[in-house]
Amino acid sequence: MAHGLETRVLLEHAEDPGLRTLDGYKGYGGYATLEKAYREMEQDEVLKELEDSGLRGRGGAGFSMGKKASFLPRGEMAKYLCCNADESEPGAFKDRELMQRNPHQLIEGIAIAALAADAGHAFIFIRGEYDLQADILDAAVAEAYEAGYLGENILGTHRDLELVVHRGAGAYICGEETALLDALEGKRGNPRLKPPFPAVQGLYGGPTLINNVETLSNVPRIVANGAEWFKGFGTEQSPGTKVVSISGGVRRPGNYEVELGVPTRELIYGLAGGPEPGHEVKAFYPGGSSSPVLTAEEGMDLPYSFEAMAEAGSMLGSGSIIVADDRVSIPHMALRTARFYHHESCGKCTPCREGTNWTVKMLERVVRGEATPMDLDIISSVQENIMGHCLCVLGDSMAMPVSAMVRKFRPEFEQVIAGAAETLDPHLVVQGPPETLGASI
Amino acid sequence: MSPVDGAGAGNPNLPVDPAVDEGRVPERASEGIPEIHEVGCPEELRERIELLMSRYPDRHSASIPALWAVQERYGWCTPEGIRQAAAVMRVTPAYLESVASFYDLLHTEAVGSHRIEVCTNISCWMRGGDELLDAFKAAAEGDADLFVTGFECLGACDIAPMASIDQRYFGPLEAAEAGIAIEQLKAGADVLPAKSLATRPLAGDTPGPTGRNVASESTYRPIDRGEG
Numbered sequence: 001m002a003h004g005l006e007t008r009v010l011l012e013h014a015e016d017p018g019l020r021t022l023d024g025y026k027g028y029g030g031y032a033t034l035e036k037a038y039r040e041m042e043q044d045e046v047l048k049e050l051e052d053s054g055l056r057g058r059g060g061a062g063f064s065m066g067k068k069a070s071f072l073p074r075g076e077m078a079k080y081l082c083c084n085a086d087e088s089e090p091g092a093f094k095d096r097e098l099m100q101r102n103p104h105q106l107i108e109g110i111a112i113a114a115l116a117a118d119a120g121h122a123f124i125f126i127r128g129e130y131d132l133q134a135d136i137l138d139a140a141v142a143e144a145y146e147a148g149y150l151g152e153n154i155l156g157t158h159r160d161l162e163l164v165v166h167r168g169a170g171a172y173i174c175g176e177e178t179a180l181l182d183a184l185e186g187k188r189g190n191p192r193l194k195p196p197f198p199a200v201q202g203l204y205g206g207p208t209l210i211n212n213v214e215t216l217s218n219v220p221r222i223v224a225n226g227a228e229w230f231k232g233f234g235t236e237q238s239p240g241t242k243v244v245s246i247s248g249g250v251r252r253p254g255n256y257e258v259e260l261g262v263p264t265r266e267l268i269y270g271l272a273g274g275p276e277p278g279h280e281v282k283a284f285y286p287g288g289s290s291s292p293v294l295t296a297e298e299g300m301d302l303p304y305s306f307e308a309m310a311e312a313g314s315m316l317g318s319g320s321i322i323v324a325d326d327r328v329s330i331p332h333m334a335l336r337t338a339r340f341y342h343h344e345s346c347g348k349c350t351p352c353r354e355g356t357n358w359t360v361k362m363l364e365r366v367v368r369g370e371a372t373p374m375d376l377d378i379i380s381s382v383q384e385n386i387m388g389h390c391l392c393v394l395g396d397s398m399a400m401p402v403s404a405m406v407r408k409f410r411p412e413f414e415q416v417i418a419g420a421a422e423t424l425d426p427h428l429v430v431q432g433p434p435e436t437l438g439a440s441i
Numbered sequence: 442m443s444p445v446d447g448a449g450a451g452n453p454n455l456p457v458d459p460a461v462d463e464g465r466v467p468e469r470a471s472e473g474i475p476e477i478h479e480v481g482c483p484e485e486l487r488e489r490i491e492l493l494m495s496r497y498p499d500r501h502s503a504s505i506p507a508l509w510a511v512q513e514r515y516g517w518c519t520p521e522g523i524r525q526a527a528a529v530m531r532v533t534p535a536y537l538e539s540v541a542s543f544y545d546l547l548h549t550e551a552v553g554s555h556r557i558e559v560c561t562n563i564s565c566w567m568r569g570g571d572e573l574l575d576a577f578k579a580a581a582e583g584d585a586d587l588f589v590t591g592f593e594c595l596g597a598c599d600i601a602p603m604a605s606i607d608q609r610y611f612g613p614l615e616a617a618e619a620g621i622a623i624e625q626l627k628a629g630a631d632v633l634p635a636k637s638l639a640t641r642p643l644a645g646d647t648p649g650p651t652g653r654n655v656a657s658e659s660t661y662r663p664i665d666r667g668e669g
Contacts, residue, residue: 006645008645011643014643015642015643015646078498087596088593088594088596089594090562090563090564090593090594090598091563091564091594091598092596092598093596093597093598093599095596096596096597097643100639101643121498127596128505128509128544128546129546129558129595129596129605129608130596131608131609132608132609132610132638132639164496164497166502166505166506167505167506167509168505168544169505169508169509169544169545169546169547170544170545170546170547171543171544171545172593172594183505184502185499185501185502186499186501186502186503186504186505186540187501187504187540188539188540188543189543189544204498204499245598245599246599247564247598247599247601248563248564248567248568248598248601249567252644252647252649253564253598253599253600253601253644254599254643254644254645254647255599255643255644255645256644256645257645271645272644273649285563289562289563289594320598322563322564322598324567328567333563336561336562336563336566337563340562340563340593340594343593344593346543
């Protein structure tokens with residue numbers, strides 16, 4: 001049973017393994033909203049409900065979902081809907097849980113969102129590593145086709161929707177919406193120049209709505225219960241519940257669904273159990289590895305919402321908290337973070353390709369004690385020169401946390417440089433570059 | 442055909458080093474799209490790729506799924522397999538090669554039949570991911586059937602440190618369990634059934650770290666908005 005701090009809406013009944021079957025889902029009232037929407041509602045009614053609800057995208061940017069859908073031009077051209085299930089950011093694992101436990105909720109959300117976008121073809125772009133979840137989705141999509149919720153002439157309403165589960169093959173960049181479109185078109189996943197935005201010119205050049213798994217999973221209940229019901233959860237600017245992934249130095253890592261606005265301390269200590277006894281939270285990433293790190297003093301007492309995190313100079317992102325307890329060496333954590341982005345940079349834009357590369361090299365010098373304090377200033381200036389200078393935000397995603405770490409924990413960096421590395425836990429010290437695929441230079 | 446064709450090949454002022462052409466002139470008229478009868482594509486693979494292409498408005502979209510199919514059949518994306526897929530899809534092998542080389546899970550070099558990816562990213566690193574990778578490497582030493590690699594975040598930080606063994610997730614793993622997993626894999630047995638992500642309950646449904654429900658220690662209560 002869920003305890004007091006959790007508010008399970010998307011994860012309601014998720015403890016029941018039968019939920020992933022069509023019968024199980026329908027047993028809890030599933031697909032009733034799809035029937036209502038397809039039989040009784042017009043495109044504008046669905047759109048209005050989504051816009052009024054204030055539902056913000058759960059993939060990282062937090063943009064209003066209804067607004068995004070309303071940007072799609074009207075007309076006879078083929079329109080597309082893509083569900084972004086390429087969750088690959090370190091710290092984020094909520095979509096995995098939602099797809100594994102309740103695939104039909106997502107399918108129903110996609111079908112209703114397709115109505116709002118007037119899309120005839122929908123895709124779920126799932127990362128190739130999530131093989132189990134993709135198998136579960138495949139089975140669920142087949143059931144939904146069988147039951148007449150997908151395909152041609154849905155429920156006899158003369159509305160059509162094709163849904164394809166498309167497996168990626170391992171590239172973080174494909175979570176970026178335009179890179180996702182390129183990958184879905186069968187190319188290398190390189191981001192595109194924006195504008196034009198996908199809502200105007202996306203997949204195969206047609207208007208395309210791209211939303212995250214969690215965003216789309218929210219759709220059935222919003223349309224069923226109304227925008228007002230949804231706004232009853234969370235804060236004014238961050239309505240609804242959020243599945244928060246908590247990991248790192250906590251005793252009970254996992255996904256917890258809470259109302260937005262819950263105090264961060266309660267998430268980390270109340271739900272995830274806090275660090276091991278005798279240890280304290282030192283810092284945390286509030287929204288996945290691309291969010292600027294907050295120190296415990298800065299962040300523990302903030303409400304967990306889009307606006308509070310933005311005010312503190314960080315972001316809620318995908319809603320993934322990674323906790324670093326007092327044993328973690330921040331320079332080493334910065335290096336791990338930078339290595340990830342270096343490995344995942346697609347190489348299209350120079351500031352990102354070179355910036356991630358040189359940041360890794362400089363941070364390696366720092367942890368080996370070979371750097372000078374001036375190198376810290378150079379690291380910071382490299383980050384400044386990445387931010388805002390690329391087609392997509394992958395480079396920024398490294399620059400934001402790394403520059404925050406250098407700024408907030410400068411004495412620790414200096415201490416490491418000064419040769420104090422031996423005081424650190426030896427297993428945290430990187431002996432050489434780790435062997436990761438393609439990371440060798 | 443010279444590599445500078447179309448790039449000022451007719452310009453007499455452009456110095457062309459004949460050595461540049463050495464070994465680069467394609468043997469056949471073009472390095473274009475191979476014909477299906479030239480590549481010996483197994484019927485089964487051809488049908489599978491054709492089915493995949495039919496699912497998309499544009500056949501090019503099937504390139505990643507087709508490469509998955511090639512990899513499943515041959516163990517990795519072999520040059521022959523890529524040519525077969527290219528012939529079925531009516532694209533050049535170079536195009537598919539460029540796609541395959543972009544993605545971490547598509548292998549353009551021979552790898553073992555069992556693939557073990559160990560996450561070494563932030564959350565797993567904090568909880569011993571590097572040590573787990575070392576343990577898997579030591580346990581797989583000398584066995585060409587096993588391919589062990591470190592991997593960037595696999596999206597399972599809740600079970601850190603974790604590994605993906607033949608595309609299924611297991612965690613949290615002790616270093617000692619690496620050897621057990623590999624024994625089970627070789628014997629064809631179920632790998633670490635107790636550590637499989639597939640059967641793991643929601644975090645909130647597991648006992649708190651102290652054995653009590655941690656919420657009872659908390660002073661925070663959500664706003665009371667009544668029932669309903």
